[in-house]
Amino acid sequence: xxxxxxxxxxxxxxxxxxxxxxxxxxxxxxxxxxxxxxxxxxxxxxxxxxxxxxxxxxxxxxxxxxxxxxxxxxxxxxxxxxxxxxxxxxxxxxxxxxxxxxxxxxxxxxxxxxxxxxxxxxxxxxxxxxxxxxxxxxxxxxxxxxxxxxxxxxxxxxxxxxxxxx
Numbered sequence: 001x002x003x004x005x006x007x008x009x010x011x012x013x014x015x016x017x018x019x020x021x022x023x024x025x026x027x028x029x030x031x032x033x034x035x036x037x038x039x040x041x042x043x044x045x046x047x048x049x050x051x052x053x054x055x056x057x058x059x060x061x062x063x064x065x066x067x068x069x070x071x072x073x074x075x076x077x078x079x080x081x082x083x084x085x086x087x088x089x090x091x092x093x094x095x096x097x098x099x100x101x102x103x104x105x106x107x108x109x110x111x112x113x114x115x116x117x118x119x120x121x122x123x124x125x126x127x128x129x130x131x132x133x134x135x136x137x138x139x140x141x142x143x144x145x146x147x148x149x150x151x152x153x154x155x156x157x158x159x160x161x162x163x164x165x166x
Contacts, residue, residue, distance in 0.1 A: 021045050029066045031156070033145040036061055042146040060113065061143060068155050073149045074164070075116055075134045076141075080157070084131035084164045092127070102165040104129050115140035131164040 021087050074080050077153070089096075089104065096104075104126040110116045111123045118133045132135045136144055 031066045038148040039146050073152045086132040090127045098165045
């Protein structure tokens with residue numbers, strides 16, 4: 001874990017908590033706060049996570065939107081994934097609504113962060129997204145588990161699911 005035995009220096013856990021409090025004061029997406037709190041609570045007591053790893057996980061989690069956290073829940077849930085589009089969006093740009101474009105852009109950002117992957121495929125742009133083939137990578141799996149994203153209410157998933165079905 002990242003608790004410090006050095007009594008003269010602030011503990012790493014304290015630094016993480018302090019950062020989280022500052023984040024909470026400035027965060028505009030209130031729904032994220034519960035999951036950031038879950039992350040901090042879980043990494044504080046996870047002996048396999050070092051302070052640099054904890055800082056990196058927190059930095060990434062802070063940068064993700066609530067919609068992106070919801071997408072992680074969607075891509076980690078096999079029954080939901082099976083309801084998603086099984087095909088690319090190539091040649092369909094004229095049918096993109098702003099909402100669909102927004103969701104696909106969020107998916108692409110997750111890919112660029114290295115949080116999700118389409119095994120045996122490349123995702124260079126939104127037309128290359130195939131929602132049913134997306135899986136979580138290591139960091140995505142860690143965030144999903146440590147943030148307890150399985151707790152995101154189904155109602156909060158429906159917006160993204162609806163735009164990834166067709």
